Amino acid sequence: MIDKNIVKEIVEEWLKDKDYFLVDLETDAADRIVVEIDHADGVWIDDCVALSRYIEEHLSRDEQDYELEVGSAGIGQPFKVAQQYVNHIGKPVEVLTAEGKKVKGVLKAVDGSNFTVTTEEKVKVEGKKRPQLVETDHEYDMNNVKYTKYLISFK
DSSP states (O other): OOOOOHHHHHHHHHTTSSSSSSEEEOOOOTTTEEEEEETTTTOHHHHHHHHHHHHHHHSSTTTTOOOEEEEOOOSBBOOSSHHHHHHHHHHHHHHEESSSSSEEEEEEEETTTEEEEEEEEEEHHHHHHSSSEEEEEEEEGGEEEEEEEEEOOOO
């Protein structure tokens, strides 16, 4: 079986001095390696090919045959690492809380593992007949939500 730590070292070596970051790395008993990378401006196929070749140069197929897949973190997929939150500040997101409530809003800030989502909610304001739309901040911990993902808009 391919050692995940060895593959991770190889990937991190390639990522050094680049604006890409590792999102996920999986290996399994069938010697399948799946590497997901991301970048604030998106991932280019040429860079996935370059990383794939780099990994192949540093692993020996004579010692072990393996299947290698290098790609980007899927758009609209749940965030897996904190850097994805940082890259989406100011963009629309959907959060599924630990209690199962979906919250849609704009990712306002990230501080460590905490993040803030601003939503628009109708609130009864004193002196007004009708509820008014008010921006409300909601704070979450990345480790205590079921998922957070970028909301794709086709408008």
